[in-house]
Amino acid sequence: MNKFTTRIKQMVFLTMAVCLAVSCTEDMETSRSALNNGSTALRISFAAPDYTQVNTRSVMESGIKDMTVLVFKEGRLKKTIQLEGLSFAQAVTVEGIPSLPKGTTDPFTGTFVENGNENIICFLANVKAMTGNWPALISEEEAGNGQGVTTYTEFLNYKPTYESKDALVSTGYIPMYGVYTDGIVDGMTNQINVSLTRALAKINFTVNTDNFRLADGEMPSVVVNGISLHNVPLEVTLPSKKNRPALPVGGLNGIWPDVQQPYPTYAEKGFVSFDANDEKSMSGNTDMATFVAYMPENARGSYDGITNYKDKSNAAKLAEVIGSAEGLTYLLVDLTYTTNSGIMRKVEYTIYLGGNNAGDMNIRANAQYNVTTYIYGDNTEDGAVTNIKVIPLFDPSIVKNEGNEKLVDIAQTPANCYMVDVEDNEGDFYIPLSQVRKGWTYIEKSLNDGKAYVDELDKVIRGGKWELVTLWKTMNHENSNIVGTMPDDSWISPDNAPGMKNYFAKLIFGEGVENGNNAVIALSATEDGEIFKNGDILWSWHIWLTDYKPAINGIVENGEVHKYEGISFTSGNYRGIMDRNLGAVYSGKITGQLQTTEEAVKLYGLQYQWGRKDPFPASGDGTNTMLTVYDANNETYSFPSPVANDNFENKLKDAVMNPTTFYFKNGGGDWTKQDNNLWTGSDLDVFSPTPAGWSLPGTVSGYGALTNAWAGFGDGNFSGVKNAGSYDSEIGPFDWKAALPDQVGTAGRLYELTDDSGTAWYPAAGSRNSGTAVLQSTGNNGGYWSASTSGGNGVLLYFSNSSVYPVGNNSRAYGFSVRCVHK
Structure with a gap:
């Protein structure tokens, strides 16, 4: 049995720079300037390194909707300033700032030891956008008692929380944090540059099913139904190393991030899951889909017992090393595949996320995680992707x-x-x-x-x-x-x-x-x-x-299944061909030309545009008058007016949703944007008009346009004696039989089978004009589509009373007859 494997091709963990400053505009050449009123102010320019852009929901990754400025002096919150309507494009001047000596080391990037004398200005962006309220941090000014209520330590433990999953996916702005420690000179406009750190991680996930195979080697039709992200905390953790406990003994020494106790503390009500429909961010086609999501930090630890990516996505191994997979962030991929025999199964795959090192199970703020997973099958014994569920939908x-x-x-x-x-x-x-x-x-x-x-x-x-x-x-x-x-x-x-x-x-x-x-x-x-x-x-x-029951290996009821001895028929591996047109309503065996119009038209069958599965009626009386058909109320059914497609647009969806509408191009051409795969000669063609197990003659197994079932009709390439001579319009292997007296529509061509078993009758059922959809040439010409193509045309057997074109070609918008073959 072929082994199913799932590969995580690339998982890139990028920690965004924290100290990127933006150059000042010309009116900010000096870092400090005197104010006329002698007060202290800040002239602030903000910057945040960009995430790599991908298709996603509308998110302002570097946008600022609101800003809270927090001035800490000697470890207590001195002043709070609330700003709205900001952007990175323009510097902001904030007055009324108290003087502030040079502070301690930046707690977000360096070693920080709290000493109670912190002189720091902190910035919280978009907290009001995410929670609906300004941060609940009380300053000395607000308290009115000469002493700040909020200490710097309390601020470091401040964790704004999204109210719900909907709030997380719909806010449109990312909460960010920043800090300034260089001090403020009293009585001056102090020009400062602040780099903001995003408090959300970005998950950029791609799943590829191009090479999805089953154990027997079959490549079924695969559709990615959806991708969902699970165990996402609503609590936003301030990205300070002070809050990150020491690495556990025996852990991944020296590798940041390090965590001993997972945080946020897992609580089912505090963790949510959402899918592509929530994010409105899944894109791609049936072979590949991408999903982009933003989530708060979820630090679950680093473990040296997880040494490879197979273990990382193995639930049993995770339980052995970590004790529980509870709270770990993972992606769930939901896909459905359909086999050639029609079996349909839904399969679910679980993929755990984390850093580049296999044992790193952390999702860190301000980092982008790029994950590409190739899914090659549905082997439930494979441990590379855990929780593989095969759910039968149709068997x-x-x-x-x-x-x-x-x-x-x-x-x-x-x-x-x-x-x-x-x-x-x-x-x-x-x-x-x-x-x-x-x-x-x-x-x-x-x-x-x-x-x-x-x-x-x-x-x-x-x-x-x-x-x-x-x-x-x-x-x-x-x-x-x-x-x-x-x-x-x-x-x-x-x-x-x-x-x-x-x-x-x-x-x-x-x-x-x-x-x-x-x-x-x-x-x-x-x-x-x-x-x-x-x-x-x-x-x-x-x-x-119909009572016609064509069988290849058994008894055929009320008709025959023929085999021709043409080179193309045998080399193309065709085993049989029906003795009548698709949709013919004649009952019984066909021994040759039928003698009356009433009987002859019963062999006309239906007509098809090349590449379409839905039929149009042929003549009902041997002339160019269409057979009358009826709707569900037994009233005459009126076919819609033909629709022109002069720009060669893709009309495949329109043709499926409007199966009785005839599409065409003025001047000739295809009825839709050219697609040579609509018919290929396989009985598995999704748009084949043939019954199950049958197909159109064509390019199956790599055979070209000249190897359809009729290649050689009249060209002398048959092995049988009766069909060995060169083609003659009246005497030969494919004889023209004119309409009988007073019996219009009875004309056609008769092919004599090489094994003396009888004849095959091809009525001259005419065609539908490629520009008007009107019936034409009934009783004079016959056309039989193959699945082959020639340039922009379809290949067909075409004949009149004077000529035969076994591999002729014509506009795919024509409506011609179909004769089914079996491989």
């Missing part, structure tokens, strides 16, 4: 049979088209909604517009805030709708999580639903969210109502 193996083996087998694999024989349906039919999530994962990554589509989609699906109804159908009689509901818990085996039912929809077929029809059903939101609104279509499926 097709749990679906109860209920006496309907055929239908359940089909429904177990996510797809955009399901073949349903309603006359043989003796049990319930479920479809997995994991396909919706895979689709929006692709869309979110493709758009990269910063919107959390998948997160909101999860809320809709998990909360059951959806409905699944008929969008259009080819039936108009009573009780001919198909709807979907959320299954109850009884259909899931008791060993699995009940929440799994949220990832399935149980289809209910009206009593009037009949084979020989097509329907498109749509999943819509039923409540307003931040992105999706009530009534928005989130996904849609084509339900192909």
